[in-house]
Amino acid sequence: MKHSINKLEETPSQTAGPYVHIGLLPHQAGFDIFANNFSNDLLRPDTKGERITIEGMVFDGSGAPIRDMLVELWQANAEGRYHHPADRQQGKAIDPGFRGWGRTGTDFATGLYTFETIKPGSVVGRSGTKPMAPHVSLWMVSRGLNIGLSTRMYFDDESEANAADPVLNLIEQPTRRKTLLGHRGTRDGKTVYRFDIHLQGAHETVFFDV
Amino acid sequence: MADEYGEFYQRNRDIHPPALTPTYKTSVLRSPRIPLWSLQNSLSEVTGPVFTPDELGPLDHDLIKNYAHTGDPVGERTIIHGQVLDEDARPQAGVLVEIWQANAGGRYRHVNDRYFAPIDPNFGGCGRTLTDSEGRYWFRTVKPGVYPFRNYINSWRPAHVHFSIFGSGFAQRLITQMYFEGDPMIKHDAIAQTIADPAALDRLVAKLDLNASIPLDSVAYRFDIVLRGRRATMFENKLQGN
Numbered sequence: 001m002k003h004s005i006n007k008l009e010e011t012p013s014q015t016a017g018p019y020v021h022i023g024l025l026p027h028q029a030g031f032d033i034f035a036n037n038f039s040n041d042l043l044r045p046d047t048k049g050e051r052i053t054i055e056g057m058v059f060d061g062s063g064a065p066i067r068d069m070l071v072e073l074w075q076a077n078a079e080g081r082y083h084h085p086a087d088r089q090q091g092k093a094i095d096p097g098f099r100g101w102g103r104t105g106t107d108f109a110t111g112l113y114t115f116e117t118i119k120p121g122s123v124v125g126r127s128g129t130k131p132m133a134p135h136v137s138l139w140m141v142s143r144g145l146n147i148g149l150s151t152r153m154y155f156d157d158e159s160e161a162n163a164a165d166p167v168l169n170l171i172e173q174p175t176r177r178k179t180l181l182g183h184r185g186t187r188d189g190k191t192v193y194r195f196d197i198h199l200q201g202a203h204e205t206v207f208f209d210v
Numbered sequence: 211m212a213d214e215y216g217e218f219y220q221r222n223r224d225i226h227p228p229a230l231t232p233t234y235k236t237s238v239l240r241s242p243r244i245p246l247w248s249l250q251n252s253l254s255e256v257t258g259p260v261f262t263p264d265e266l267g268p269l270d271h272d273l274i275k276n277y278a279h280t281g282d283p284v285g286e287r288t289i290i291h292g293q294v295l296d297e298d299a300r301p302q303a304g305v306l307v308e309i310w311q312a313n314a315g316g317r318y319r320h321v322n323d324r325y326f327a328p329i330d331p332n333f334g335g336c337g338r339t340l341t342d343s344e345g346r347y348w349f350r351t352v353k354p355g356v357y358p359f360r361n362y363i364n365s366w367r368p369a370h371v372h373f374s375i376f377g378s379g380f381a382q383r384l385i386t387q388m389y390f391e392g393d394p395m396i397k398h399d400a401i402a403q404t405i406a407d408p409a410a411l412d413r414l415v416a417k418l419d420l421n422a423s424i425p426l427d428s429v430a431y432r433f434d435i436v437l438r439g440r441r442a443t444m445f446e447n448k449l450q451g452n
Contacts (some may be wrong), residue, residue: 005297007299008297009226010222010297010385010438011406011435012405012412014227014351014401015234016372019322020310020333020385022320022334023372029318029319031319033277053376061241072383074257074259074380082254083257083260086215086253086257086378101260120437123253123254126250139383143240144237146241147227147229149242162253165243167252170249198356200241205242206244207244207247207334209221209246210218210251210381
């Protein structure tokens with residue numbers, strides 16, 4: 001399909017390859033180069049909201065955990081406002097202690113990824129009226145992925161909000177909606193949401209063309 | 211007229227590689243089998259992280275100096291520069307551009323790279339910068355070498371630099387690779403050839419830019435980057451922002 005009315009065409013994607021960590025997570029690649037490093041810890045002492053851990057694995061079509069996946073997370077703050085000028089929702093404040101973005105790599109040994117963050121609030125939907133249930137956006141790249149994959153994690157303890165969510169309700173098969181649920185648990189007194197991602201198979205995660 | 215904060219034009223997937231490209235074998239078990247669910251943009255997609263100059267160090271964009279311990283790294287001194295635009299040719303200011311690459315011998319500084327070409331003690335292989343008010347960026351580095359990878363037993367990657375780019379919205383997120391003009395390896399590379407459209411692949415090939423070279427010092431290549439453009443906003447069925 002031609003979109004030729006645009007002046008320019010988007011730059012094509014290429015795989016991030018096996019050494020993505022060099023550029024985006026040099027400590028995981030095995031060296032220290034930058035004074036300031038991006039990380040999977042979105043928290044500062046002054047961040048407002050309920051502290052949570054989000055963790056999980058990404059599985060390939062053989063069922064094996066992918067141990068070289070780069071995962072980025074983007075989310076609203078505890079009031080449901082994004083730290084970005086395009087978010088003009090009234091009555092919700094920016095949290096100066098929370099940017100809402102982090103990145104990590106699945107562990108080379110275990111395949112586990114982890115984010116330390118807060119549970120986001122509900123954000124208005126695209127119609128400008130209907131709220132979306134609390135969720136985080138995830139984007140991942142790796143060797144073997146020719147273009148990044150986008151998905152969302154919703155919270156399984158928000159069943160009422162999830163049932164009314166305009167994005168979840170777009171997904172035709174109710175069983176597929178469940179692939180977007182993070183499962184709440186507790187470990188060592190901390191709240192942990194488990195969110196496994198399946199690239200193929202019976203439990204293939206819903207990925208979005210955003 | 212596009213809105214600074216509008217929804218993004220639908221991504222034209224024809225110019226991108228498909229997820230499943232069996233000649234690049236790793237893609238077979240890592241490509242979703244069910245079609246992507248098309249999602250109209252909400253605030254979750256049109257917003258994204260904002261980065262500021264104080265987060266970066268003064269040498270972060272200079273791969274010749276940012277890991278130099280006993281001297282400069284070995285290799286052809288090379289400048290890579292260009293402009294980040296959107297599909298409406300609007301310059302994208304304040305965009306975070308991160309790069310990584312092999313050293314001049316084709317070896318990566320990475321715990322999982324076991325190729326026997328030597329590590330260069332003075333080369334880390336990564337850099338980052340923010341585009342200026344006109345969307346321009348600039349890196350100094352050494353030209354990366356060709357290296358083998360396990361796809362077929364005689365598969366080689368052309369010289370390339372990996373690029374990661376943030377736009378102003380998370381849905382513009384893009385990772386790609388930049389190749390060098392005239393490299394005979396490109397047409398044999400299983401990864402470059404995942405892009406079916408030759409014109410699209412050619413836009414990943416940086417052009418020699420002698421006028422941007424520094425005489426008697428470094429040769430330059432130009433690589434412009436295009437991110438998705440934004441529509442006029444249609445919140446509550448009223449046209450806003452124009």
